[in-house]
Amino acid sequence: MSSLEVRELSVTFGGVRAVDTVTLKAEAGKLTGLIGPNGAGKTTLLDACTGFVPSRGEVRLAGERIDRSPAYRRARRGLIRTFQTLDLFDDLTVGDNVAAGTPPEGRRRWWHQLRSMPSATSAAVREALEAVGLDGCAALFPGQLSQGQRSLVSLARALVARPDVLLLDEPAAGLDSHESDELGERLAAIRDKGTTILLVEHDMGLVLGHCDHVHVLDGGRMLASGTPGQIRENPVVRAAYLGEATEAAEEGIAR
Amino acid sequence: MGDFLQFAILGLGAGTVYAALGTGVVLTYQAAGVVNVALGALAMYVTFTYAFLENEGRLVLPVGGIRMAGLPVVVEILLALAVAAVLGLLAYALVFRPLRTASGLLKLVATVGVTVLLQALAVLRFSTSASTVPTILPDKPVQVAGATIPRDRLYLAAIVIVVAALLWAFTRFTRTGVAMRAVAEDERAATLLGHSPERLSALAWICACVVAGLFGILAGPVTGLDPVTNSLFVVPALAVALVGRLRSFGATVTAGIVLGMLQGVLLKLQQDWSWLPQVGLREALPFVVIVVALVVLGARLPTRGTAEEARLPKVPRTPPRPLSVTAAVVVAVILTIVLTGPYRTALTTSIVATLVCLSIVVLTGMLGQISLAQMTFAGAAGFVLSNLTTRAHIPFPVAPLLAIVVAVAVGVLVAIPALRIRGVTLGVVTLGLGMAVNEFVFKNPDWTGGLGGSRVPEASLFGLGLGGSGDLSFALFALAVVTVLALAVLWLRRTRLGGQMLVVRANERAAAAAGVNVAGVKLAGFGIAAGLAGTAGTLLGYQQQSLSFQDFDVFVSLTYVAVVYLAGISRVSGAVIAGVLAPGGLLFYALDKWIHLGKYSALVSAIGLIAALVTTPGGVAGRLEEQAQWLGKRLRSGGTRPGAASGNGNEEGAHVVAGSS
Numbered sequence: 080m081s082s083l084e085v086r087e088l089s090v091t092f093g094g095v096r097a098v099d100t101v102t103l104k105a106e107a108g109k110l111t112g113l114i115g116p117n118g119a120g121k122t123t124l125l126d127a128c129t130g131f132v133p134s135r136g137e138v139r140l141a142g143e144r145i146d147r148s149p150a151y152r153r154a155r156r157g158l159i160r161t162f163q164t165l166d167l168f169d170d171l172t173v174g175d176n177v178a179a180g181t182p183p184e185g186r187r188r189w190w191h192q193l194r195s196m197p198s199a200t201s202a203a204v205r206e207a208l209e210a211v212g213l214d215g216c217a218a219l220f221p222g223q224l225s226q227g228q229r230s231l232v233s234l235a236r237a238l239v240a241r242p243d244v245l246l247l248d249e250p251a252a253g254l255d256s257h258e259s260d261e262l263g264e265r266l267a268a269i270r271d272k273g274t275t276i277l278l279v280e281h282d283m284g285l286v287l288g289h290c291d292h293v294h295v296l297d298g299g300r301m302l303a304s305g306t307p308g309q310i311r312e313n314p315v316v317r318a319a320y321l322g323e324a325t326e327a328a329e330e331g332i333a334r
Numbered sequence: 335m336g337d338f339l340q341f342a343i344l345g346l347g348a349g350t351v352y353a354a355l356g357t358g359v360v361l362t363y364q365a366a367g368v369v370n371v372a373l374g375a376l377a378m379y380v381t382f383t384y385a386f387l388e389n390e391g392r393l394v395l396p397v398g399g400i401r402m403a404g405l406p407v408v409v410e411i412l413l414a415l416a417v418a419a420v421l422g423l424l425a426y427a428l429v430f431r432p433l434r435t436a437s438g439l440l441k442l443v444a445t446v447g448v449t450v451l452l453q454a455l456a457v458l459r460f461s462t463s464a465s466t467v468p469t470i471l472p473d474k475p476v477q478v479a480g481a482t483i484p485r486d487r488l489y490l491a492a493i494v495i496v497v498a499a500l501l502w503a504f505t506r507f508t509r510t511g512v513a514m515r516a517v518a519e520d521e522r523a524a525t526l527l528g529h530s531p532e533r534l535s536a537l538a539w540i541c542a543c544v545v546a547g548l549f550g551i552l553a554g555p556v557t558g559l560d561p562v563t564n565s566l567f568v569v570p571a572l573a574v575a576l577v578g579r580l581r582s583f584g585a586t587v588t589a590g591i592v593l594g595m596l597q598g599v600l601l602k603l604q605q606d607w608s609w610l611p612q613v614g615l616r617e618a619l620p621f622v623v624i625v626v627a628l629v630v631l632g633a634r635l636p637t638r639g640t641a642e643e644a645r646l647p648k649v650p651r652t653p654p655r656p657l658s659v660t661a662a663v664v665v666a667v668i669l670t671i672v673l674t675g676p677y678r679t680a681l682t683t684s685i686v687a688t689l690v691c692l693s694i695v696v697l698t699g700m701l702g703q704i705s706l707a708q709m710t711f712a713g714a715a716g717f718v719l720s721n722l723t724t725r726a727h728i729p730f731p732v733a734p735l736l737a738i739v740v741a742v743a744v745g746v747l748v749a750i751p752a753l754r755i756r757g758v759t760l761g762v763v764t765l766g767l768g769m770a771v772n773e774f775v776f777k778n779p780d781w782t783g784g785l786g787g788s789r790v791p792e793a794s795l796f797g798l799g800l801g802g803s804g805d806l807s808f809a810l811f812a813l814a815v816v817t818v819l820a821l822a823v824l825w826l827r828r829t830r831l832g833g834q835m836l837v838v839r840a841n842e843r844a845a846a847a848a849g850v851n852v853a854g855v856k857l858a859g860f861g862i863a864a865g866l867a868g869t870a871g872t873l874l875g876y877q878q879q880s881l882s883f884q885d886f887d888v889f890v891s892l893t894y895v896a897v898v899y900l901a902g903i904s905r906v907s908g909a910v911i912a913g914v915l916a917p918g919g920l921l922f923y924a925l926d927k928w929i930h931l932g933k934y935s936a937l938v939s940a941i942g943l944i945a946a947l948v949t950t951p952g953g954v955a956g957r958l959e960e961q962a963q964w965l966g967k968r969l970r971s972g973g974t975r976p977g978a979a980s981g982n983g984n985e986e987g988a989h990v991v992a993g994s995s
Contacts, residue, residue, distance in 0.1 A: 108735075124876065129844075131843065131846070131847075139863050149846075149851075149853075150847065151845075151846045151849050151850055151851045151852065152848040154846070154847055154848060154849035155849045159847070160847055161847075162843070162844065162847070166841050166843055166844035166847070167844070168836075168837055168840035168841055168842070168844065169841075170648050170836070170839070171836065171837070171840060172651070175651075178833075179833065179834075179837045179848055179850075180848045180849075180903065182344055184785045191830070192829065192831040192834070193826075193829045193830070193831060194830055194856075195829060195830070195833060196827060196828060196829055196830045196833030196834075197830070207607070236848065245842060261562065265894060295990065
């Protein structure tokens with residue numbers, strides 16, 4: 080099991096500090112939530128951890144610094160992410176989409192690239208699709224699925240890589256409350272198999288109901304962190320973020 | 335100093351044309367999403383129309399003509415511009431309106447078709463007597479700062495600046511102009527606001543063609559008039575439009591004028607310093623401009639928001655059946671043996687063309703990278719082969735292999751800008767590169783045979799000659815090489831690298847997130863494609879036993895992209911069909927022979943290309959496969975119909991029962 084640690088991480092776009100000296104940790108084997116209002120810097124933080132925007136500060140995967148590696152190297156080391164925009168391969172079937180996430184086995188030399196590509200019908204692909212409840216959709220194209228199902232395809236594509244740390248960017252977008260709850264159960268199951276998860280999410284029910292630990296970002300800075308219970312009670316968080324939505328969120332959890 | 339000023343001002347003539355064409359490129363890109371390669375040819379055609387009117391007193395139309403001698407020059411210009419407007423409107427209505435939601439590459443390929451069409455028309459309709467354009471603007475020299483300057487250059491520059499300012503004001507202050515910019519930003523939102531993107535696109539096409547035509551005519555006395563040379567003015571125009579980020583009229587016009595003046599100064603430097611290369615230096619300058627523009631402006635180059643995201647045709651999931659591959663090879667071998675004389679030559683041309691198209695299938699079809707200069711890689715290998723064999727006397731299998739290695743190296747080098755630049759912008763970069771290399775390297779008599787061509791002696795192995803064009807031995811050799819490489823590409827498609835290429839084509843960001851080394855895959859793809867094109871270059875050398883820069887012209891590259899897009903750019907079978915369709919290839923020759931197209935062959939093939947692109951945007955190979963599957967289904971269901979008892983497959987059986995009840 081691996082942890083993901085971020086120390087004094089900053090990302091600037093022009094004059095804007097989208098992420099401002101943030102330090103946080105996703106504990107090994109835990110489901111950690113990352114919430115914050117729109118524009119808080121959550122997605123940018125994810126981009127910085129995975130190497131999609133240049134950043135300053137440290138990113139450590141299982142204690143080792145990875146902030147100098149290009150995005151694909153970080154992925155190969157077991158840091159796998161999904162995108163809010165899903166970014167599926169629209170020309171490829173669902174099965175091929177997931178197969179594209181399969182990591183190559185053993186030592187990699189350039190000639191290994193000339194071996195057969197991973198098959199869309201392999202056991203690993205089938206397993207990943209089953210884990211998200213999409214078995215039977217392998218031969219369809221992403222365009223034929225609902226937004227929620229497409230989100231699950233991107234989750235399956237991440238899972239097939241057998242990630243040590245999984246970063247999810249709003250996986251519940253486009254899901255109804257029942258599906259969102261189901262997703263929470265699935266994420267808990269994935270965590271229980273030993274995968275560390277960092278979950279960026281707007282769905283309060285999902286975050287406060289299923290996460291072990293929650294960080295709150297606001298304006299690019301860490302606002303608070305703690306257990307879901309502590310976050311729910313934290314007056315600063317209530318003022319800055321939850322605000323009037325709190326009651327609705329609590330209703331969601333009670334349900 | 336005065337001398338330099340004089341040469342710089344002399345360069346304004348060409349600079350004005352770059353500025354005007356660049357402005358037209360910006361207009362059609364913004365309002366219609368087309369990287370318009372055809373504007374150069376259009377300006378050329380309109381200038382011919384004017385020159386014929388002035389010199390011969392006849393308004394020549396694509397079909398027929400009207401005698402109208404002795405008109406005032408202004409009226410003649412207006413008539414020629416009316417022709418430009420009508421051509422622009424026709425191009426939009428017949429070609430680009432049907433293609434408005436197509437991919438940027440398809441639209442670009444369609445402008446290549448229009449270019450070929452206009453060139454063919456110009457050759458057919460205008461005699462060379464019209465190729466001098468009479469002076470229009472007063473050209474009496476004036477003395478400025480000790481330099482003697484022909485006045486017309488200054489007028490030209492002033493007019494182009496005024497026209498660009500007017501266009502700028504139009505897009506800034508009029509309702510229609512603002513709508514045009516809105517369409518460029520977000521077509522769907524503009525439509526929702528009640529603007530018709532189609533009407534705006536048509537207007538942009540007309541404006542672009544009129545502006546291009548006007549400066550073609552006005553600068554004609556300075557630039558000269560020739561169907562090919564004047565069409566090529568579009569390459570520097572694309573370069574300066576890139577400096578204007580395909581958006582700004584002001585920056586585009588400034589860049590065009592500066593580029594023209596720099597070329598003028600370079601001419602002076604070439605005269606003063608004899609150690610400077612005397613060939614192609616000025617023509618290579620636009621490429622330098624492109625590179626500087628992209629380095630300085632970097633990722634700020636815009637992408638245009640279209641209503642529907644358009645993609646390249648899908649890559650087939652399953653490889654072709656071994657039976658159909660074997661059948662294709664057997665047919666090719668039989669044809670090679672049976673055909674003789676010019677037919678076998680045409681077949682050999684098709685075989686070599688297939689290989690060029692195969693390189694485009696790998697690079698564009700599989701990897702999604704647009705290169706409009708594949709013939710440049712072919713040329714690199716071809717001329718290296720010529721030098722290795724004639725100067726260094728390196729024997730057969732070694733020399734071509736070394737030449738191919740050089741092509742691969744060049745390909746990998748070109749891939750470096752492709753790591754940052756995408757889509758049709760990359761296409762424009764490669765176009766500039768292709769032109770620069772052709773003018774600067776391939777035409778240079780120190781490195782190649784120059785205008786006279788480079789010799790490639792017949793290859794022989796163990797005393798057995800390979801032969802050349804028209805020889806059975808060479809045709810079989812070429813066929814064997816191309817077959818092996820085509821099978822290798824089919825195999826590549828099934829490998830991990832092939833899978834990664836498809837993934838990079840689909841979405842680079844997601845590919846990186848899945849652990850794909852996007853940069854590495856691109857370098858590999860460019861290298862493989864350049865190797866295939868380079869192999870084609872060496873085969874072409876052995877076939878013709880002589881190579882010239884004309885074999886590797888950017889228009890040749892553009893034509894191949896167009897033909898392979900038409901045939902099916904994402905399939906190996908598309909490359910084969912493209913080889914048959916290619917200029918000088920089997921179908922081309924056969925049609926010419928049977929229907930006696932004669933001088934009309936270029937025109938007819940251009941019309942055929944455009945018509946096919948508009949009606950079959952997914953490519954012929956894909957359409958053929960669909961129809962074969964449909965036919966297969968029909969045959970199979972027809973077979974089961976009489977005896978429903980055979981009952982293979984419940985669905986079909988049920989269908990039959992339902993049908994008969």
